Amino acid sequence: MNPTPEKAFPVSWDQFHRDARALAWRLSGAGPFSAIVCITRGGLVPAAVVCRELEIRVIETVCVASYHDYRTQGTTAVLKGIAADLPGVEAGGAGILLIDDLVDTGKTASIVREMLPKAHFATVYAKPMGRPLVDTFVTEVSQDTWIYFPWDLGLSFQPPISGRSG
Template identity: 60%
Template structure:
């Protein structure tokens, strides 16, 4: 159930860091769209993790058309030890807007195994897929990303965390 446990390392991302990295992603994507002007037609966020980065990218690139695709991924096992991740679309973006994805910027917070993006790319083969963070296994599924972490690293996002008291290192109790 808890995917975090087998991971050796933790990569903790603050709101401030996420804002900087999403801005860096926007700057990298600026002018990279199809056509002479290099403009993007729309931003599509993969919910839910892609929504905050997508908002920041849309703001930086002055893109007002923003849609969402909801993808649920789950583990399926055929009774064997090797569990396979499967993904399913729960909600699609506007079909007339999307076409095959040309000029559309699809944004997610990270790519891990690549299963989520594999499905999204199969639906919109002409879209440009970008994430803020990437792990090696999923890297071939993204055109643009900002920071790569190792496969055995779990990325902790600010919306999954809270500030809490920590005992002094040399305190009595």
């Protein structure tokens, strides 16, 4: 279980798109990749951006659940595995690009790494505990930061960082 994060890092759609394109830029010299495996649900959006930018047409998902109430990690469960006929699976993931939005504690990353140990693993954001499991990322945030992704947000007042108002 993670302690309650103390810092908030809200990410807008524009910022996330820029960060996902920056990830694609960093990955452009790391391929070629025969397929993308995105870790759902968070990996779906960056995978859409990366597959467009790198012109990758074969997309697969692996469905792993670890956050059950949006704030705390619980038991990690694989809900859907990776298709056995995906090119590169038989070779341990060689030529496959794994994509997720964030590596946090590394629980999910460890499970997927076991499935495809030779795949190139990329995330948009990385926290220190999970960072060693990722090959490429764009932005590192502290372990006690909670990232608010644009698909989880609505428009509302945001209190000042200092906690004081008025």
